[in-house]
Amino acid sequence: MAAYTETDVLVIGAGAGGGAMSKRLSDGGLKVVCLEQGDWVHAMDHPHMYDGWEIERKRTWSFEPNVRQFPEDYPTTGNTTPYIFTGVGGSTLHYAAAWPRFKPVDFRKGTEHGVEGTIDWPISYEELEPFYAINDAEIGVARRTGDPGNPVRPEGWGPASRGGKVGHKMGSGFDKLGWHWWPADNAILTRTKDARLACNDCGFCLAGCPRHSIASTDVSYWPAALRNGVDLRVNARVEQINAKNGRATGATYVDRVTGRRHEVRAGAVVVAANSIGTPRLLLMSAQNGHPDGLANSNGLVGTHLMFHSWSFVDFWFDEPLEGFKGPEPAVLYSQEFYDTDTSRGFVNGFSLQVGTALGAATSALGTNTGNLAPWGAGHRGFFDDHFGRHALIYVQGEDLPVRTNRVTLDPDAKDSSGLPAPHINYGLHENDRRLVEWGQHRAREAADAAGGVIDTTTTGIGGIDAPPPGWHIMGTCRMGNTAEDSVTNKWNQTWDVPNLFITDASSLTTGAAVNPTSTLQAVAVRAAEYIKRRHRDIASQTITPSNADAPAL
Amino acid sequence: MTDLRLTSGDTKPPLGGWLPGVRLTEAQAAVLNAVADELIPGGDGFPAPSEIDVISFIARYVAPAGTPARWFPFLGENDLRARLDALGDGFVNGGSLARVRVMEGLERDESEFFVRVRDLVYHAYYSRPEVVRAMNRNLPAGRDYRPTPQPYGYSDVMDDWDDELLSRVRGTYTRTEDVRRVMVPADLPVGPARKLRGEGS
Ligand SMILES: Cc1cc2nc3c(=O)[nH]c(=O)nc-3n(C[C@H](O)[C@H](O)[C@H](O)COP(=O)(O)OP(=O)(O)OC[C@H]3O[C@@H](n4cnc5c(N)ncnc54)[C@H](O)[C@@H]3O)c2cc1C
Ligand code: SF4
Numbered sequence: 001m002a003a004y005t006e007t008d009v010l011v012i013g014a015g016a017g018g019g020a021m022s023k024r025l026s027d028g029g030l031k032v033v034c035l036e037q038g039d040w041v042h043a044m045d046h047p048h049m050y051d052g053w054e055i056e057r058k059r060t061w062s063f064e065p066n067v068r069q070f071p072e073d074y075p076t077t078g079n080t081t082p083y084i085f086t087g088v089g090g091s092t093l094h095y096a097a098a099w100p101r102f103k104p105v106d107f108r109k110g111t112e113h114g115v116e117g118t119i120d121w122p123i124s125y126e127e128l129e130p131f132y133a134i135n136d137a138e139i140g141v142a143r144r145t146g147d148p149g150n151p152v153r154p155e156g157w158g159p160a161s162r163g164g165k166v167g168h169k170m171g172s173g174f175d176k177l178g179w180h181w182w183p184a185d186n187a188i189l190t191r192t193k194d195a196r197l198a199c200n201d202c203g204f205c206l207a208g209c210p211r212h213s214i215a216s217t218d219v220s221y222w223p224a225a226l227r228n229g230v231d232l233r234v235n236a237r238v239e240q241i242n243a244k245n246g247r248a249t250g251a252t253y254v255d256r257v258t259g260r261r262h263e264v265r266a267g268a269v270v271v272a273a274n275s276i277g278t279p280r281l282l283l284m285s286a287q288n289g290h291p292d293g294l295a296n297s298n299g300l301v302g303t304h305l306m307f308h309s310w311s312f313v314d315f316w317f318d319e320p321l322e323g324f325k326g327p328e329p330a331v332l333y334s335q336e337f338y339d340t341d342t343s344r345g346f347v348n349g350f351s352l353q354v355g356t357a358l359g360a361a362t363s364a365l366g367t368n369t370g371n372l373a374p375w376g377a378g379h380r381g382f383f384d385d386h387f388g389r390h391a392l393i394y395v396q397g398e399d400l401p402v403r404t405n406r407v408t409l410d411p412d413a414k415d416s417s418g419l420p421a422p423h424i425n426y427g428l429h430e431n432d433r434r435l436v437e438w439g440q441h442r443a444r445e446a447a448d449a450a451g452g453v454i455d456t457t458t459t460g461i462g463g464i465d466a467p468p469p470g471w472h473i474m475g476t477c478r479m480g481n482t483a484e485d486s487v488t489n490k491w492n493q494t495w496d497v498p499n500l501f502i503t504d505a506s507s508l509t510t511g512a513a514v515n516p517t518s519t520l521q522a523v524a525v526r527a528a529e530y531i532k533r534r535h536r537d538i539a540s541q542t543i544t545p546s547n548a549d550a551p552a553l
Numbered sequence: 554m555t556d557l558r559l560t561s562g563d564t565k566p567p568l569g570g571w572l573p574g575v576r577l578t579e580a581q582a583a584v585l586n587a588v589a590d591e592l593i594p595g596g597d598g599f600p601a602p603s604e605i606d607v608i609s610f611i612a613r614y615v616a617p618a619g620t621p622a623r624w625f626p627f628l629g630e631n632d633l634r635a636r637l638d639a640l641g642d643g644f645v646n647g648g649s650l651a652r653v654r655v656m657e658g659l660e661r662d663e664s665e666f667f668v669r670v671r672d673l674v675y676h677a678y679y680s681r682p683e684v685v686r687a688m689n690r691n692l693p694a695g696r697d698y699r700p701t702p703q704p705y706g707y708s709d710v711m712d713d714w715d716d717e718l719l720s721r722v723r724g725t726y727t728r729t730e731d732v733r734r735v736m737v738p739a740d741l742p743v744g745p746a747r748k749l750r751g752e753g754s
Contacts, residue, residue: 388694
């Protein structure tokens with residue numbers, strides 16, 4: 001028996017990008033092996049029916065791998081902690097599923113200003129649009145069409161999630177100001193699809209969804225991918241992508257159950273290990289002919305890390321809003337200040353996204369911004385005034401891609417397989433600080449227009465800790481225009497290694513001012529379509545073609 | 554499904570806490586109840602923590618002896634028992650004012666421990682069905698609140714969008730072909746790309 005497995009395509013990581021990629025490739029009959037360092041999450045692994053549901057988000061369902069400390073997680077070091085999840089589904093296992101699209105202008109930020117490391121995307125919104133549509137249909141988007149602030153989007157699988165009292169209250173505020181707003185698109189079923197149940201508005205999305213209403217890829221893409229015959233190997237942690245004569249030959253992984261090493265050989269390798277895991281793996285894959293890591297001859301792997309620039313602003317009102325009902329994070333959004341207006345003192349813009357709160361314990365413990373109910377005599381009055389009267393406005397800004405914001409390998413820290421931990425350095429650019437500060441005032445204006453604010457607190461500029469923790473982690477292996485400005489060409493093909501592709505959030509050239517997953521999955525679907533149709537060309541390439549020379553779809 | 558060979562022992566905290574839960578002595582339970590009652594005094598239609606067994610919740614989230622207290626709330630059995638014993642009968646019988654003074658001292662001098670206990674008591678109290686019922690009865694904003702998000706959810710009591718309000722929404726966006734170069738604010742650090750092209754500061 002061969003000591004290795006052979007396949008057409010090897011996909012590394014079973015998260016947002018890897019799930020979409022594996023399904024689409026296997027639809028076309030390609031033989032796919034996918035390696036995932038984590039395991040499956042069962043519906044009963046979610047805390048939604050436990051009396052400790054709120055406390056579990058600080059333990060088993062903490063966003064931070066360094067807090068969870070699960071054996072499948074790798075630790076991270078550096079000046080901030082990324083929020084990522086490990087398992088079949090990746091970080092979609094605990095994402096909020098807000099599902100906006102990037103706007104046409106987002107693909108042309110190099111043309112618009114080119115500040116810091118900003119470049120144009122090698123593709124336009126119009127080129128990506130058909131793949132947004134395919135992906136929306138796969139995941140079952142909830143949508144209300146007709147948003148005048150965006151290009152036309154197709155009908156959703158179901159209607160938009162209901163807005164509840166929070167939606168009405170904040171929508172009225174934006175309406176009074178004459179500002180743009182619209183009900184959020186969500187990757188949440190409002191109508192049953194396959195074996196997934198429609199959302200029942202339970203209000204606790206950020207610990208996954210036991211009804212499988214949220215489109216995490218374990219329930220959206222993986223069932224179909226497995227039916228297509230994809231060989232998904234869990235607890236399989238890749239330690240190195242192998243290369244020979246300028247081409248990738250496959251990868252070596254550690255089986256976390258047995259501790260044994262295995263090799264998979266493949267005609268093409270797709271990395272989708274997220275914006276921290278992908279550069280980490282490429283850097284760990286330094287070998288003969290690739291002394292600084294794979295696909296890194298220009299030194300750009302790991303650079304231009306983006307998190308979005310954030311401020312959370314909690315508001316409490318003098319009337320019941322019942323924010324414990326309905327999908328948690330994105331009720332509606334305003335993109336009144338999305339476009340650059342340099343008279344404000346900065347480039348780029350932001351979305352104001354309205355979210356809700358959790359339950360009683362979270363309310364008593366300060367909601368999102370540390371506004372804690374005091375202990376002792378003042379407790380009852382404070383709690384009774386605050387609980388269920390809350391709305392959150394996220395100021396979600398586009399942060400600049402800055403070269404020194406980057407992922408490197410930590411020389412000392414290791415994961416449970418003895419592989420180096422990633423080290424993260426991230427700081428907000430002056431532009432992004434100004435943007436968020438200005439945005440906070442707009443959030444306040446919107447709440448005042450809604451009327452009856454009794455209290456407000458904020459995370460300040462950057463997040464609860466500064467620098468901000470990243471949960472929209474983007475850009476560390478960006479696609480671009482030339483071998484000098486990026487890690488991949490417009491088909492996600494690395495400039496150095498023609499049969500090595502990168503299709504996760506690390507491939508995003510800029511981050512826009514909206515949540516990234518609908519875009520990164522559209523990019524992954526597009527790249528999958530390319531690999532499917534062009535795998536014979538790719539098999540014969542010894543150098544990666546330029547964007548102009550690459551064969552078309 | 555999680556491979557149990559990888560998750561046995563102390564590699565993951567069990568969902569819902571450790572069963573059967575740490576069994577405190579009567580004296581220790583009395584101290585903990587007294588602490589909880591000072592943190593969240595009963596009244597105004599809400600029960601006191603000691604009346605509704607917050608202890609059974611807390612007992613599940615204290616790491617049992619022999620298991621490291623690696624996860625929130627980072628309280629280990631032996632440490633908790635020792636601290637409760639140290640407070641002892643004197644704390645329980647000392648009257649509310651004295652208890653508050655002791656707790657203010659703890660908050661000041663041993664803030665890490667105090668915050669852990671406070672947070673755990675808040676979690677325990679607001680998880681109790683009796684408290685949820687009190688919220689349903691006493692708070693207009695809590696009328697529909699349920700002890701857990703699932704299995705019922707809230708679709709039966711959830712308002713939908715106001716079509717009239719939505720019909721008034723205005724907005725626009727920049728088309729691809731309309732994207733133009735902007736004048737970057739003069740005082741903004743612009744980084745290498747524009748400097749190379751001789752633009753900006
Ligand atoms: C709290 C929170 C809320 C969020 N809310 C939203 C939202 O509302 N909308 C939105 O669009 N986005 C949201 N996100 C972001 C979203 O989760 C990510 O954008 C998305 O999951 C990234 O996809 P990815 O493919 O880059 O990586 P992931 O989905 O993280 O997948 C990467 C996978 O690769 C695996 N892997 C890594 N290294 C290896 C290795 N060496 N060997 C084998 N496997 C490996 C990992 O275990 C993981 O499963 C949120 C994130 C968080 C944390
Ligand atoms: S609100 Fe809906 S999508 Fe969110 S966890 Fe509950 S049922 Fe799932």
